[in-house]
Amino acid sequence: MKKFFVFLVVFVLFLAGCNNNLSDYEKNNISGSETVSKIKSEEEGAASHINPSVPQFISYNGNSTTAWVNQFIFTDNGEIKEQSPYGDRTYVKLNYLKDGAIKTVDLTEHALHYNLFNGVEYITASSKGKYIVVQFSSDLPISIIVDTNTNNSRILWYNEAKHESMMGISFKPNNEDEFAFLPSADIKGPDGAHTLKFYNLNNNLTKTIGEIKEEKISMSKALIKWDGDKIFVVIPDGKHVFSFTVK
Numbered sequence: 001m002k003k004f005f006v007f008l009v010v011f012v013l014f015l016a017g018c019n020n021n022l023s024d025y026e027k028n029n030i031s032g033s034e035t036v037s038k039i040k041s042e043e044e045g046a047a048s049h050i051n052p053s054v055p056q057f058i059s060y061n062g063n064s065t066t067a068w069v070n071q072f073i074f075t076d077n078g079e080i081k082e083q084s085p086y087g088d089r090t091y092v093k094l095n096y097l098k099d100g101a102i103k104t105v106d107l108t109e110h111a112l113h114y115n116l117f118n119g120v121e122y123i124t125a126s127s128k129g130k131y132i133v134v135q136f137s138s139d140l141p142i143s144i145i146v147d148t149n150t151n152n153s154r155i156l157w158y159n160e161a162k163h164e165s166m167m168g169i170s171f172k173p174n175n176e177d178e179f180a181f182l183p184s185a186d187i188k189g190p191d192g193a194h195t196l197k198f199y200n201l202n203n204n205l206t207k208t209i210g211e212i213k214e215e216k217i218s219m220s221k222a223l224i225k226w227d228g229d230k231i232f233v234v235i236p237d238g239k240h241v242f243s244f245t246v247k
Helices: 002-048 108-113
Strands: 057-061 066-072 074-076 079-081 091-098 101-106 120-125 131-136 142-147 152-155 157-159 164-172 175-183 193-200 205-213 223-227 230-235 240-245
Touching: 057 120, 066 120, 091 108, 091 120, 091 131, 120 164, 131 164, 142 164, 157 175, 164 223, 175 223, 205 240
Parallel strands: none
Antiparallel strands: 057 066, 066 091, 074 079, 091 101, 120 131, 131 142, 142 152, 157 164, 164 175, 175 193, 193 205, 223 230, 230 240
16 A cells, blocks of 8 residues: 555656646747747848849949949838848948959948939949949939049939939940930920930030930930940830930
């Protein structure tokens, strides 16, 4: 009888220990599940604030220039945000190869100041790489020029008071200080007119090359191509090409 009583006590203690172990396992399992769920929720939350239409990498590899943009842009209700709710920061950085070294220009402040939540969509450069231009996509696109000799950058304003920049920039093949462009205000065309213009970086002079009178054409993705003393404006719809002679 005494042996049976001792056995019963040991058996009860054993069951109690098992229950405690099972309880600890369940707690750990629940805690682990909650942690995984929290991490997943944070990742999904951060992803939901990333503008999905912004390419995170854009490159340009011309005759004398290799350049690329890395960009990671957080938005909320159509507004660019300096950082996500979880601390990840918006950034837009231009990198280029110069004299065997990689140089970087941080364009984030421009993006934040002018709410350029669609990021950079286009990179071009002058024939020998003296200048690099990046174009931000926007209702009125904004272009920023970088002098690779000094690593300095500035916005190419057409009308700064109205926040109208230059777009579709194409450098003259035999002169790095001159380029053709379209005013960003002409993206849809005032009264159906789009104006092709010419700009000289040395003296900041602008002159008109010609007009494109087409009411239903958007210039948002127009390409400008030099061919000797002629300039072609190509509309990506595959139906429209306009030519001008530069005098």
